[in-house]
Amino acid sequence: MSTTTVEPGAAAPGPKTNRIGLTVIDYKGGKTTLCAGCGHNAISERIIEAMYEMGVEPEFVIKPSGIGCSSKTPAYFLSRSHSFNAVHGRMPSVATGAILANRKLVCIGVSGDGDTASIGVGQFVHLMRRNLPIIYIIEDNGVYGLTKGQFSATADLGSKLKSGVLNDLPPIDTCALAISLGATLVGRSFSGDKKQLNAMLKAAIAHKGTVMLDVVSPCVTFNDHEGSTKSYKYVKEHEEVLQEVSFVPHFEDINVEYEPGAAVDVTMHDGSRLHLRKLEEEYDATDKIRAITRLNEAHHKGEVLTGIFYVNPTAPSFIEMLNVVDQPLATLPDSMTRPGKEVLDAAMEELR
Amino acid sequence: MEKAIRKQFATKAKAANLNLAAAKAGFDYAKANLEKRGTFYIERMDKTAGKIIIDGNSAAALGCMFAGCTVVTWYPITPSSSLVESMIDYMKEYRIGPDGKATFAIVQAEDELAAIGMVIGAGWAGARSMTATAGPGISLMAEFAGLGYYVEVPGVIWDIQRVGPSTGLPTRTSQGDILSVAFLSHGDTKNIMLIPSSVDECFSMATDAFNLAEQFQTLVFVMSDLDLGMNNWMSDPFKYPETPIKRGKVLGKEDLDRLGGFARYKDVDGDGIGYRTLPGTSHTAAAYFARGSGHNEKAQYSERADDFENNMERLNRKFETARSFVPRPEITKGVNAKIGIIGYGTSHWGITESRDQLRDEYKIETDYLRLRAYPFTREVHEFVEQHEHVYMVEQNRDAQMLSLLKLDLKPELIGRLRSIAHISGLPLDARSITDELTSMEGK
Numbered sequence: 001m002s003t004t005t006v007e008p009g010a011a012a013p014g015p016k017t018n019r020i021g022l023t024v025i026d027y028k029g030g031k032t033t034l035c036a037g038c039g040h041n042a043i044s045e046r047i048i049e050a051m052y053e054m055g056v057e058p059e060f061v062i063k064p065s066g067i068g069c070s071s072k073t074p075a076y077f078l079s080r081s082h083s084f085n086a087v088h089g090r091m092p093s094v095a096t097g098a099i100l101a102n103r104k105l106v107c108i109g110v111s112g113d114g115d116t117a118s119i120g121v122g123q124f125v126h127l128m129r130r131n132l133p134i135i136y137i138i139e140d141n142g143v144y145g146l147t148k149g150q151f152s153a154t155a156d157l158g159s160k161l162k163s164g165v166l167n168d169l170p171p172i173d174t175c176a177l178a179i180s181l182g183a184t185l186v187g188r189s190f191s192g193d194k195k196q197l198n199a200m201l202k203a204a205i206a207h208k209g210t211v212m213l214d215v216v217s218p219c220v221t222f223n224d225h226e227g228s229t230k231s232y233k234y235v236k237e238h239e240e241v242l243q244e245v246s247f248v249p250h251f252e253d254i255n256v257e258y259e260p261g262a263a264v265d266v267t268m269h270d271g272s273r274l275h276l277r278k279l280e281e282e283y284d285a286t287d288k289i290r291a292i293t294r295l296n297e298a299h300h301k302g303e304v305l306t307g308i309f310y311v312n313p314t315a316p317s318f319i320e321m322l323n324v325v326d327q328p329l330a331t332l333p334d335s336m337t338r339p340g341k342e343v344l345d346a347a348m349e350e351l352r
Numbered sequence: 353m354e355k356a357i358r359k360q361f362a363t364k365a366k367a368a369n370l371n372l373a374a375a376k377a378g379f380d381y382a383k384a385n386l387e388k389r390g391t392f393y394i395e396r397m398d399k400t401a402g403k404i405i406i407d408g409n410s411a412a413a414l415g416c417m418f419a420g421c422t423v424v425t426w427y428p429i430t431p432s433s434s435l436v437e438s439m440i441d442y443m444k445e446y447r448i449g450p451d452g453k454a455t456f457a458i459v460q461a462e463d464e465l466a467a468i469g470m471v472i473g474a475g476w477a478g479a480r481s482m483t484a485t486a487g488p489g490i491s492l493m494a495e496f497a498g499l500g501y502y503v504e505v506p507g508v509i510w511d512i513q514r515v516g517p518s519t520g521l522p523t524r525t526s527q528g529d530i531l532s533v534a535f536l537s538h539g540d541t542k543n544i545m546l547i548p549s550s551v552d553e554c555f556s557m558a559t560d561a562f563n564l565a566e567q568f569q570t571l572v573f574v575m576s577d578l579d580l581g582m583n584n585w586m587s588d589p590f591k592y593p594e595t596p597i598k599r600g601k602v603l604g605k606e607d608l609d610r611l612g613g614f615a616r617y618k619d620v621d622g623d624g625i626g627y628r629t630l631p632g633t634s635h636t637a638a639a640y641f642a643r644g645s646g647h648n649e650k651a652q653y654s655e656r657a658d659d660f661e662n663n664m665e666r667l668n669r670k671f672e673t674a675r676s677f678v679p680r681p682e683i684t685k686g687v688n689a690k691i692g693i694i695g696y697g698t699s700h701w702g703i704t705e706s707r708d709q710l711r712d713e714y715k716i717e718t719d720y721l722r723l724r725a726y727p728f729t730r731e732v733h734e735f736v737e738q739h740e741h742v743y744m745v746e747q748n749r750d751a752q753m754l755s756l757l758k759l760d761l762k763p764e765l766i767g768r769l770r771s772i773a774h775i776s777g778l779p780l781d782a783r784s785i786t787d788e789l790t791s792m793e794g795k
Contacts, residue, residue, distance in 0.1 A: 059638055062631045064473070075641060075653070082631035084476060085643035086469070087499055093466040097473025097481060100423050100457040102632050105477070123469070126462040325453040329422040330478030330630060334597045336455045337420035337480070339446045341592045347414060347442070348589040351404035 019055035019251055027052045029077040039191030039217030040070055040139045044077045046194065047108065047137075050201035051078060054249060061106045062098055066091040066120060068146055069219075070112030070139035089120025092127035095134055102328035103319045106205065107133065113140040114152035117172045121153070124174070128181035131209040132318040135201075136183075138174055138212075139191075141219035142230035149222030154214075156299075160227030174214045176295040179288055179310045184209035186291070187245075187308040190235055191217040196306065199247040199274075203308070206249065206272040209317045216304060235304050242283055242294075242307030243276040268313050276308055285311050404589050408580035409484075411551040412510060413438035414590070415558025416482060417447060420597045421508075423481035424458040425470035430522045431578040432484040432512040464489035468496040471507040471571075475500075476642060478602070478630035480562050484510035486578075487520065490529055490536065497571060498537025499644045501667070504617070504626070506565035506600070508558075510574045512581040515777045524777030525578035527697055530752040533573045534726055540664060542671050544568065545726040546679060547575045549700040553724075554580065555590045559597075560679055566600035568674055569628060577747070579698045579779045601627045608635040616640040616651040617663060624670030671727060678725035681732060686717035691793070692739030694732070696723035696753060698779060699745050705782035706789070713786070714795050723753070728760050736765050743789055745772045747780050 015023045027048045032041050051061065058080035065071035067088035074083040086094040095109045116124050116138050127136065142155040151159075154174065155167045178186045185207045189197040197215065204211040216235055218224050224231045229238075243264075248254050250271035264285060266274040276285055284290055291309040298305035325332070353375060361368035412435050416424075424443075426436040440458055447455045461467040467483040474481035485493065490511055500507055513529050515521035520528075536543055546561050548554045557574060565572040603614055608629070614637070617626045626649075629638045640651040647663065648654040686707070695703040700722055710716040721735045736742050736757075744754040751771035758766050772788045774780050 057634075059634050059636070060632050062477070080636055080639050082629075082639045083641040083643075084473070084503075085641065085645065086472075087495055087644060090465060090469050090496070093461065093469025094473035094476070096459070096466075097423065097425065097470035097475070097479075098477040098631065099473075100459065100470065101474040101477035101479035101481070102630075105632055122462060123466055126466065322457050322459075323453050324457050325449050325451065325455055328478070328632065329455070329457060330474075330632075332422065332455055334420060336449060337422060337447075338418055338593075338597060343446050344414075344418065344590065344592050347446075348404055351406050351589075352402070 018052050020057060022052070022055075022058075024048065024052045026080065027058060027078055029079045030075050032073075032076045034069060034072065035221050037220040038069070039141065039215075039219070040073050041076070042191040043137070043139055043197070043215055043217060044073050046197045046201055048077045049198055050205060054202055054205045055251070056106055056205060060104060061108060062095075063108055063110065064091045064095040064098065065110040066112070066115035068112040068115045068144065070110055071115060073110055073139065089115050089118070090123050091115070092120070092123040092136075096127065096130070096132055099132055099134065099319070101330040103133075103324065104328055108135045108137065110137050110139065112152070113138055113142055113154040114144045117153035117174055121172065125177065125181055128178045128183045128210060128212065130318040131182055131184055131315055133208055133210070135204040135211045135213070138214045139217045140174070140214050140230070141217050141223050142228070143219050143223040145219050145222055156229040159229040160225075162222060162225055171299075173295055173299065175212065175309055176292050178212035179291050182210070183212040183310075184312040184315045185211040185308070186310045188214045188216065188306045190239060190304070190306055191215055192232065192235070193306065196241070196245050199245040200308065202247040202249065203245070203268065203272070203274045206247075206268040206270050206274075207313065208269040209312075209315055238302060238304045240298065240303040240305045241279055242305060242309070243278055243285070245308055246275045246277070248273045248275065266311050266313055274308070274311065285309065400586065402589065403586050405584050405586055406551050407434070407582055407584050408548070408551050408554040408576055409435035409512065409582060410438040411554035411590070412558055412574070412576065412581070413442055415555035416508075416562075417442050418593050419480065419559040419562040421480045421482055421562065422456050423470070423474035423479040424456065425461050425467045425474075425481070425483050426458075427461050427464045427467045427485070427489060429464070429486045429489050431514055431582045432486050432489070432510060434582060435484040435510055435512065464492040465496065468493040468500075468507070468509065471509070472496055472500050472503075472505045475505045475507040475565070476503070477632075480566070482508040482510065482562075484512060486512050486514045486522075487516040487529055488518070490533060494537050497543065498539065498541045500571040501537065501541045501543065502644055503642045504569040504628070505571070505642075506569055507571045508561045508565050508574065509571055510576060513575060513577040515775070521777045523578070525698070525747065525779055526775060526777065527575070527577060527699070527747040528752070528775075530575065530746075530748065531750070531755060533575065534756055544570060544572045544674055544678060545575050546572060547696045547724055547726075548580065549697055549722060551580070551585045551587045552590060556593065557679065559593045559595050563595065563598040564674070564677060567598055567677065568625060568670060569600060570670075575697065577698055601625055603627050603629050603633075603638075605633055605635045605638070608633070608637050613637040615649040617647065617666070618649040619666050619669065623673045624666050624668070625673065675727045675729055678727065678729065680729050681724055681735075682722040683731065683735065684720045686711070686719050689717040689719040690740045691716060691718045692735055692742040693718050693720045693745060694723060694735070694742060694753075695720070695745040697747075699747060702780040702782045702785055703745055706785035709782055709786040710789065714790055716790070716793065716795070726756065728757065732757070733761065733765075736761060736768055740768065741770055741793070742768050743770050743772050743792075745780070745785055747774050749773060749775045
């Protein structure tokens with residue numbers, strides 16, 4: 001199923017616009033400075049598309065990132081959104097603070113495999129526990145690009161560096177980790193799979209809790225050779241697609257009939273529908289334990305398993321749990337943040 | 353007494369009754385069996401009428417609530433934990449909106465790195481954000497402190513100083529973090545510090561700290577200590593803050609409509625402070641790219657030597673501007689004094705008593721300057737110029753504030769400085785100051 005967008009401007013001449021009257025150009029960023037063919041550039045393109053198609057107001061998006069090639073990419077999409085290129089491995093805390101300050105923001109955090117699974121694993125696991133409203137993307141190539149090709153903690157056992165060095169430590173599966181810790185929409189995709197990644201990103205935008213997407217994104221300079229398990233060739237040969245993922249936003253009125261049992265329709269928080277056509281009959285994306293078992297199986301078989309592994313659209317988000325006011329805390333008037341003199345008098349009276 | 357015991361064991365009726373019974377048994381025994389000897393009698397007086405009793409951490413919590421704080425993140429560490437715990441109580445009582453929802457968010461983070469990261473994220477997005485910590489937490493926050501300084505993000509960090517290095521003496525007091533906080537982080541980072549001496553200042557400096565953080569778009573550290581933070585002090589009731597909440601240079605949609613755009617790090621006003629925008633501002637020119645890497649006036653990535661140098665010089669200009677805005681020192685004069693004393697924080701109380709001892713026992717008159725902030729204001733330099741000897745009294749081994757002052761003073765004035773430094777872990781007593789000062793004065 002395709003995800004055609006309602007285009008109010010389609011009948012009129014001029015460029016196509018989305019539901020808030022913006023063109024795709026309004027979602028573009030600066031020119032990339034990454035290597036030609038880098039998977040990260042494709043992911044940036046998909047983010048632009050998804051934000052455009054969902055009609056998200058760019059001024060209400062924030063793009064925090066850590067340090068690394070992946071973390072440079074917020075410069076290459078959504079120039080009209082605020083970015084925060086923070087410190088290595090610690091984007092989750094900066095993103096958390098920003099969302100606490102303004103709950104109206106749509107947060108797309110970009111990290112890499114080193115930034116997440118090596119130096120950043122502490123903040124990553126605690127972010128996953130909170131179900132904060134954030135889209136957390138790992139642009140995962142298994143190596144450090146900026147420092148010229150050392151292994152990261154998502155490199156597979158036995159994967160080989162360009163220099164011939166073999167990785168003899170097991171990888172951290174960020175998806176399994178995220179599911180077991182409490183993230184409520186978790187999937188893996190491949191930077192080269194336009195259709196799947198587009199649908200997953202749109203579902204991510206519609207979701208109200210923590211989304212964790214691990215996007216395998218080959219490094220053409222340091223990790224695209226024979227013996228690497230994160231090369232274009234390896235991923236294409238070993239990819240196992242769990243479901244055909246499609247997404248119908250809440251503002252589109254499309255009804256699609258499927259044979260019962262062959263697919264799962266998940267209604268998202270905003271009324272959008274995430275549609276998962278099963279390629280593995282017994283798989284159930286609402287079952288955490290099944291998801292983690294299947295991910296372990298994939299490691300044993302050497303598969304690059306992609307799809308939505310787990311989704312729970314109704315779990316309370318961190319902001320709901322904190323029971324904060326509906327307005328952004330950042331811009332509350334003084335009358336709401338500085339109690340009156342009678343409050344101080346009462347507090348003083350208690351201390352006499 | 354019954355009231356005090358009931359308050360202490362408010363949630364434990366059984367423990368309250370047991371303790372009351374024990375207290376009563378003691379009282380009854382004393383009444384029946386003890387005979388009054390000695391010459392002193394107790395007389396009921398009203399010297400404490402109207403006073404309050406509070407610890408510095410609770411006073412700080414109250415102050416932060418009235419300073420309009422909206423985001424608090426923390427990681428428990430002695431002796432700062434009670435500041436945030438107290439804040440949780442106050443905020444739950446007084447900062448719930450009419451719809452029953454909180455006008456604040458308080459989050460216990462996984463460690464101090466995350467706590468300060470959240471402060472910076474929230475400050476960047478426009479909240480009045482803060483955390484509270486102590487020495488080991490300060491060390492962990494070093495990397496993020498540099499990000500706050502260089503990206504220019506407001507935030508308030510309370511350092512309730514305990515005794516270091518390393519884990520040190522977590523339940524004892526010192527002023528041992530002065531130097532490390534002044535320069536916390538690598539590569540030419542400098543931080544504003546406010547230094548309260550009393551519970552009243554813990555309260556009032558909270559508003560100063562948040563205002564300065566937002567006006568100067570930088571982290572502001574409030575340097576309390578365990579003695580002030582965790583012990584109960586008597587005070588006059590706090591006055592309702594007269595200082596308005598100042599949000600600093602923030603451009604909104606209307607400003608951008610008028611200006612057409614802005615350059616985040618451009619020194620438009622000559623004070624080193626640029627204009628910022630908040631995420632969520634509905635204007636196509638509102639966004640900028642905050643980054644800890646090298647940047648130019650427009651917040652674009654830059655490795656150019658002139659961009660880097662200009663930006664660092666502007667940051668320095670901003671720090672110089674802060675000299676005129678931080679709380680000024682408090683100066684108390686003696687009679688024709690040639691000797692000056694500089695102190696700060698809780699050293700104030702020992703110094704005050706010591707000055708009486710010096711006058712009464714040694715006929716030594718002293719002038720006294722109580723520092724309340726770093727960077728040093730004009731008055732500090734003048735004070736050194738006016739005295740033959742200036743004793744810096746502080747509670748650390750290495751004369752940390754003295755070292756900071758040396759960096760600031762004209763070289764010919766440095767020789768006037770003398771150090772009285774204490775590191776027992778106990779609050780500084782007057783006699784130690786008097787003894788050291790008189791010995792150095794050859795008395």
